[in-house]
Amino acid sequence: DTGVSQNPRHKITKRGQNVTFRCDPISEHNRLYWYRQTLGQGPEFLTYFQNEAQLEKSRLLSDRFSAERPKGSFSTLEIQRTEQGDSAMYLCASSFIGLAYEQYFGPGTRLTVT
């Protein structure tokens, strides 16, 4: 079990550019979650998938944010037309819905928009 992995670990982009982050969950975990964490705050939920179905997306911050999990394995989070306010740590987590709901987090992708 290699844990949740995220790539890239760091991303610096210019305002107005599009960025895409990837998350690989723990194998056999059927739920995958995206969170955002700004400096000095706790993580904030964005969206989640069960297998390939996106079950909650109303918390995505704007229509510039979108996420996919096309084959129920890895997921991508895309931010279009980035703004300086998008600078944050983007965290991915996964869990196996069965007897418990414990979520395990990846190391995060730190985004800086200049």
Add this chain to the structure above:
Amino acid sequence: GIQVEQSPPDLILQEGANSTLRCNFSDSVNNLQWFHQNPWGQLINLFYIPSGTKQNGRLSATTVATERYSLLYISSSQTTDSGVYFCAVDPSSNAGNMLTFGGGTRLMVKP
């Protein structure tokens, strides 16, 4: 939505001291987790504890679900315990869905 409050917000300890961190939540929960966020931002799972008491080495946690609070105990603190401790809950109305995090307790352990 559910409110999660953690106290104290900041804590400075001398190495070897004990401490208690508190998490209050405003509604019933079916998941409560404690995390330690290291300086690189990684959230490390400490406890999955929607109710009851658990212990892992120098750390232990107790959740009293009927009174809507959880406590994290750190005994004989070490400098490596420094970092931010988060409590996160999943309200009963949204089983297995999103976690709502508290604001964290920032712990510094001095040698």
